[in-house]
Amino acid sequence: MANLEITITELTSICREVLEDAYLQMRNRASWDLNCPVVVVDARHQPPRQVQIGVGGVGGVVPVSTAIENPLIREWLEISAEVAQPQEAMDEMLSRYASDFSDAYADFQDEKIRKGGCLIGSDDLAAFVNQSRTAYPEKIAVLAVLPGAEEHQWSVIPFSWTPA
Known part of the structure; x- marks a missing residue:
């Protein structure tokens, strides 16, 4: 069962060994490139799944969605976070955009089924790669997948980490 109240501080404490190893490997690199190590932590289940990988391989660990980049899907996700019932x-x-939204939603659902769940948008992944490059060589980039209130919900939180 996922801990809905887990904080980034608690998560980094649990994953400290993997984070430190990735940090040391990153610090031993002469320059940043797409093989620079990052850590992906999936905390939707306990214990959290921890993966150290080159930043260029994150899309192979965290399913990437192109359909989520559709402005109608982004708007729907924003509205969904604000209302009590997802159907609202x-x-x-549907009342605003009718078939345009229906088509975008069908594409999103098809992609989720095909990929086993879409966790991150392609624009968000590109921003994470840039975060890794910006953090180098002082910090390691981390991508945390945190549980939502329902089993099918999650949030993806990118952050940078350095040993204290």
């Missing part, structure tokens, strides 16, 4: 967001989007 769906009804609002």
